[in-house]
Amino acid sequence: LTAVVTRLGDEDWDVRTATLRVLQAQSSLSDKLLTAVVARLEDEDMDVREAASRILQAQSSLSDELLTAIVARLGDEDWRVREAALGVLQAQSSLSDELLTAVVARLEDEDRDVRNAALGVLQAQSSLSDDLLDGPFVEPL
Incomplete structure (x- = not known):
């Protein structure tokens, strides 16, 4: 898959999207490949970001390292990148x-x-701690 993954950096958005479709069809992906997919959450093209998001959402579980990389996208200046990262989470x-x-x-x-x-x-979390619910971003009712 190395030759395929290098196409994630192609200048054409449709090639990057097609590359992600190839990866999506695989039964399992290594953390190394998933790291390359996480980077596409910041792609300039919406179709590429959505394809990357779909691949990551389909993973039953992601490593702490990958989750940390995804959470780092929450600080991106582009709201669409932040939204895509949240979709994966x-x-x-x-x-x-x-x-x-x-x-x-x-x-x-x-x-x-x-x-x-x-x-x-x-909402998707099975449980939330009281500390989170009482945190500085939560206003009292």
Whole structure:
């Protein structure tokens, strides 16, 4: 798959998207390949970002290293990158409080789609700690 993965850096968005479709068809992907897919969450083209997001969402579990790389995208200046990262996190049912703290911070995002996506991540969690629910970003009712 190495020859295929190098096409993730192709100048044409349709080649990058087609490359991601090839990877999506694989029954399993190594962390090395998934790291390359995570980088595509920042792609300038929406189709490429969405294809990368679909691959990552289809993974039953992602390593802590990959989750940390995805959470790092929550600080991106492009709201679409932040939203794509949150979409991936929503597919993970058990995130650490450290990762969820970064998600809770997005409840204050300037973009409403990002705020909604952050709420989707929190809703998908099997349980949330009281510390998260009482954190600095949560206003009392």
